[in-house]
Amino acid sequence: MKMEIIEEQLNGLDGGVLEIGYNEEAKAHLLSLHPEKSDDGVSIWVDSDLKNKMMDALTLQKLDENDVFLLQQLKKLVQRCEGDLIVALGYAKEDVPFSMEWMETKNKNLILQKLATWALEQEETK
Template identity: 50%
Template sequence: MKINLVEEQFNNLDGATMRIMYDKEQNLNLLELEPEKSGDPVSIWVDEELKNKMLEALTAIKLNDLDTKLYETLKGVLQKYDYNLIETLAAAKDNIDFMIIWMYSENKSLIVQKLVNWAVEQEVLINDRLV
């Protein structure tokens, strides 16, 4: 995953790109911050919880009530479809009430991003229970 961050989010930087990678063997995420104009990249290994807190803090857009309702609805459908995002979105789009609300959302990509992060967390938890 790659996220562009704006200048106002950092001290003494002109903006940056943050890359997020996951190492399954270590069950850790590598967060790499690369300054936009000058300087060397900096990286740190973090667990899932800290990664999510950092992403939440760096996300300038917050979900409003309507978007939160869409997100929570999709979480339920995602569980029903065994965390298959494509099947989940297809099933949700077949629901007329959902589609009407979805059309009015301005934060579809953020909802999907949060949904993917949540699904990965759930799969890790499920896999940990099976081991």
């Protein structure tokens, strides 16, 4: 996975790209930051918790209470649908209260990104 980093996220430094990899044997994530205007990249191995904290810190958009509720509901559905995100979203949209909240949120992309990241981590731990 790649994440574009803008100047505001790097305290005024130039932008860059954060690449995230996973090594099954090490059960760890490799975070590699490649600055936009420099060849001096840096990499570090981290566990899932630290990777998630770093991703949250670098995400400019934040989830509000309703968005967190939607994310939690989707996680439950994904578990019931044996990891199938598409089927889970289909079931969620059939639920009227969920569907109404879903239509009102402006953070659909961020919710789906967090859901997909979570679902991949669930697969990795099986």
